[in-house]
Amino acid sequence: MNWITYLSLWLIPCLIGFILIVATIKKVPTYETFVDGAKEGVNMAFSIIPYLVGMLVAISVFRESGAMEFFIDMMKPLLHAIGIPADIVPLAMIRPLSGTGALGMTSDLIATHGPDSFIGRLASTMQGSTDTTFYVLTVYFGAVGIRKMGDALKVGLAADMIGVIASIVIVTMVFGSL
Amino acid sequence: MVNLIWVILFVIGIAFAAVNGTMEEVNKAIFDGAKEAVTICIGLISVLTFWLGLMKVAERGGILRGLSRLMGPFVKRLFPDVPKDHPAMGYILSNMSANMFGLGNAATPMGIKAMEQLKQLNGGKDEASRSMITLLAINTASITLIPTTVISIRLNYGSGSPTEIVGTTILATAFSTTGAILIDRFFYYRRMRRKRV
Numbered sequence: 001m002n003w004i005t006y007l008s009l010w011l012i013p014c015l016i017g018f019i020l021i022v023a024t025i026k027k028v029p030t031y032e033t034f035v036d037g038a039k040e041g042v043n044m045a046f047s048i049i050p051y052l053v054g055m056l057v058a059i060s061v062f063r064e065s066g067a068m069e070f071f072i073d074m075m076k077p078l079l080h081a082i083g084i085p086a087d088i089v090p091l092a093m094i095r096p097l098s099g100t101g102a103l104g105m106t107s108d109l110i111a112t113h114g115p116d117s118f119i120g121r122l123a124s125t126m127q128g129s130t131d132t133t134f135y136v137l138t139v140y141f142g143a144v145g146i147r148k149m150g151d152a153l154k155v156g157l158a159a160d161m162i163g164v165i166a167s168i169v170i171v172t173m174v175f176g177s178l
Numbered sequence: 179m180v181n182l183i184w185v186i187l188f189v190i191g192i193a194f195a196a197v198n199g200t201m202e203e204v205n206k207a208i209f210d211g212a213k214e215a216v217t218i219c220i221g222l223i224s225v226l227t228f229w230l231g232l233m234k235v236a237e238r239g240g241i242l243r244g245l246s247r248l249m250g251p252f253v254k255r256l257f258p259d260v261p262k263d264h265p266a267m268g269y270i271l272s273n274m275s276a277n278m279f280g281l282g283n284a285a286t287p288m289g290i291k292a293m294e295q296l297k298q299l300n301g302g303k304d305e306a307s308r309s310m311i312t313l314l315a316i317n318t319a320s321i322t323l324i325p326t327t328v329i330s331i332r333l334n335y336g337s338g339s340p341t342e343i344v345g346t347t348i349l350a351t352a353f354s355t356t357g358a359i360l361i362d363r364f365f366y367y368r369r370m371r372r373k374r375v
Contacts, residue, residue, distance in 0.1 A: 011279060019232060023239030030235050037234025041227030044290060045219050052215035058184050060211030061191035064203040070194065096318075107331050115337030124332060124343040128325030129350035133318040136289075139222075140314060141306065143290040144297045148305040149180050151365040155311060156318035158361045163319060163354030170349045 044143050051142030055134055059097050068093070084168055087119050091126060092164045096157060099132035122171045130163035222286070229287035233272070242268025245275075256316075256359065257309045259299070266295035270313060277317065280326040289317055312362050319358035322351050 023030050062068055072093050076086045087109060095102045106127040113119040133156035141149060195204040236242055246267040253271060260266050269292035276285035292313060300307040306314075325347050332340040 012281065012284070016232065019236045019239060019241055022241055023235045026239045028235060028238040033235045033238050034231035036231075037237075038227045038231030041225075041230040041287065042223055044230070044287075045223040045226050048222065049216060049219045052219055053212045054184065056215040056218075057208055057211035058187040058191075060207040060214070061195075061204050062187040063191075064200065064207035065191040065193075065195040066198045066200050066203075067190050067194035103327070106328070107335075110331055110335050115332040115335045116339065116342075120332075120335075120337075121343055121346070124325070124328045125346045125350055128322050128328045128343065128347035129320065129354055131318050131320035136317050137314060139286065140289055140293050140317070141310075144293045146293070146297065146304055146306050146310065150306040150311055151362075151369070152306050152311045152314045153180060153183070155315040155358060155362045155365055159315055159319040159354050159358035162357035163350055166350040166353035166357075167346070170346050170353075174346050 047145070048139055048142045051138045052135075055138045059134065063094075063098070063101075068097075083172075085119060085122070087113070088122055088126070088168075091123055095126065095130050095164070096133040096160045099135055102127060102132065118171070118175060121175050122167060125171050126164060126167040129167055130160050133157055133160055225283045226287045226290070229284050230291065233269070233288060233291060236272075237265065237268065242272065245271045256312055259307070260296070260309055261299075264295065264299065266292055266299060266309075269295055273313070274316065274321065277321050278323045280322055280324045282327075285317075289313065308366055311365070312359070315358040315362040316355060319355040320351060321355050322347060 020030055023033070072090050075093070076089050079089055080086050091102060091105045091109065094105060106123045109123040110120045113123075115121075115124070133153070137149065137152060137156060141147075141152070191204060191207075195201045233242075242265065243263070246263070249271050250262065250267055253267070253274070254260075254262065257267070257270065260270070269288050273285050273288040273292050276282075276288055293310060296307060296310050296313065297303070299309070324344065328343065328347070329340050332343070
């Protein structure tokens with residue numbers, strides 16, 4: 001456990017130090033270059049606003065209306081039949097849509113079932129191995145002004161599904177079933 | 179496709195609210211959602227500003243070029259239409275490395291920067307290119323070696339072994355990333371076939 005805490009604590013500062021020292025040796029005007037690059041950041045963050053507002057409003061309307069719950073409840077018996085625990089279904093469904101929502105749900109599952117329970121381990125694995133597809137898509141494409149996304153959403157959602165299924169299979173195999 | 183999904187989310191949501199009597203929640207959700215989006219973007223300013231500044235220093239210092247030379251040969255196969263010494267490669271690689279170490283807030287600016295370069299490569303069109311979709315697929319599959327956030331949650335709830343899920347997470351990630359790349363390939367070749375017909 002210790003080495004991971006250390007690693008995550010040391011990683012960023014060491015990385016910064018490394019970049020700055022190498023750049024100085026290469027005679028790069030570091031501070032001026034930093035400011036030059038950093039200027040882009042402000043504009044970039046503002047340019048994402050319209051994309052993210054559009055997407056998040058739609059997702060929260062869908063969620064708060066009770067529609068999401070309805071679809072999750074509908075899926076539950078079906079998924080339970082093929083051996084997927086019902087408690088994990090909401091997390092799997094909300095993961096691509098909302099990062100904070102999924103994180104809250106993972107904490108909640110870990111708190112109710114205990115971190116070392118089957119559900120706790122499954123939620124942890126699922127949270128770690130998938131990402132908020134809608135957010136990534138909106139932010140990455142929004143920042144550079146891509147409007148036609150091609151197959152990106154389909155590929156992203158398929159990747160999430162594989163991550164969810166792989167988590168269930170692997171956690172069952174490694175830690176045993178319920 | 180995005181247009182359709184976007185409208186469907188709204189229409190189904192509003193229809194449900196009408197049936198379930200949750201119109202009040204929906205009204206609140208509209209403004210809360212918009213507020214959350216702006217809050218996220220404001221929060222992104224600090225991260226984007228800092229990392230983009232630092233990345234510029236790394237780029238001028240030749241570190242990105244070094245990284246592409248070191249890992250380029252492996253990643254080159256994933257992005258066949260990115261020229262070997264193109265700056266996009268350096269950003270793609272730093273985005274992937276940041277993701278692997280769970281540095282989510284450093285990965286985003288690098289990913290955006292990579293997208294920007296890929297857009298230039300694609301002639302500045304507002305359409306996603308092959309490489310852009312691949313990069314996105316890899317990001318949504320989220321290659322993670324150390325899921326730091328999850329470990330800290332487990333620690334908080336008194337897990338006997340907070341890191342025991344590292345192995346299962348890496349395995350699950352390996353599957354979803356491989357799957358994402360294969361599906362990405364499948365869609366790419368399907369697009370090509372359609373174009374020819």
